[in-house]
Amino acid sequence: MLELVLFYTASTIALVATILALTRANATHALIYLILSLLAVAVVFYVIGAPFAAALEVVIYAGAIMVLFIFVIMMLNLGDKGDRREKQLLKPQVWIVPVIFTLVLLVELVLVLSQSTPAEIQGLVTPKQVGLTLFGPYVLAVEIASMLLLAGLVGSFHLGRRYLDEGRENSSRGRS
Amino acid sequence: MGSVSIPLDHVLLLSALLFICGLLGLMMRRNIIFILISLEVMLNSSAVAFVAAGARWGQPDGQIVFMLILAVAAAEVAVGLGLVLQLQRRFKSLDMDDANRMRG
Numbered sequence: 001m002l003e004l005v006l007f008y009t010a011s012t013i014a015l016v017a018t019i020l021a022l023t024r025a026n027a028t029h030a031l032i033y034l035i036l037s038l039l040a041v042a043v044v045f046y047v048i049g050a051p052f053a054a055a056l057e058v059v060i061y062a063g064a065i066m067v068l069f070i071f072v073i074m075m076l077n078l079g080d081k082g083d084r085r086e087k088q089l090l091k092p093q094v095w096i097v098p099v100i101f102t103l104v105l106l107v108e109l110v111l112v113l114s115q116s117t118p119a120e121i122q123g124l125v126t127p128k129q130v131g132l133t134l135f136g137p138y139v140l141a142v143e144i145a146s147m148l149l150l151a152g153l154v155g156s157f158h159l160g161r162r163y164l165d166e167g168r169e170n171s172s173r174g175r176s
Numbered sequence: 177m178g179s180v181s182i183p184l185d186h187v188l189l190l191s192a193l194l195f196i197c198g199l200l201g202l203m204m205r206r207n208i209i210f211i212l213i214s215l216e217v218m219l220n221s222s223a224v225a226f227v228a229a230g231a232r233w234g235q236p237d238g239q240i241v242f243m244l245i246l247a248v249a250a251a252e253v254a255v256g257l258g259l260v261l262q263l264q265r266r267f268k269s270l271d272m273d274d275a276n277r278m279r280g
Binding site: 019 | 181182190193197198201205216217220227230236238240247253
């Protein structure tokens, strides 16, 4: 019964947060809601019996990929307009809704952890099974993923390097 | 046993609704950062479908496809954000409609 309550609460939060994220005018606010939506999806993963996927969702999606987004928004350097938005971020009506949703997720986490026995979930897939299958039958997919990541690395390095070089050129030209 | 299992239909419904949200966002927003966010939402919703199907039959394959989707999303975001930097430098705006003409 507890699983059902957790699942429906988390999926409602995920849907509402996604809709709010895609209708914001400000990219930083949208990212806050998107991180909330990813955390809620991680709860859904845990409840349907995939704890390893839930951990990866939090660490890689809500952690690493969102940090990339935030870095780029900082690099774009929106200037004066950015400063005004930064001040707006401290107003309660900006952060109160994400905080409420996150508190609901925290309550769910405490509920799960306070059970004396681990949640009995049908079809639980342990990280050990995932690892054995990943480096067994799927080892070719790991190689393909590594080549894809290498291509992404080279591509982003190429695009970003030109941005940095020409930015330096422009600033030195402006000084002389 | 002893616990009530979550119906697969409802998880797939959640996945479909998230995908629709992402698709609508992709079609309606013109800011390139929001387009990338919508792509993330769509990739994430397909990952939900894979993990749910994998968990329904107790097989680890769904989570392995989820990890591959993570790799795809990471590579896509890295290249996409590089393009965002280029777009901002060339057109001084993040609007996709400013960049819909080719040189030629």
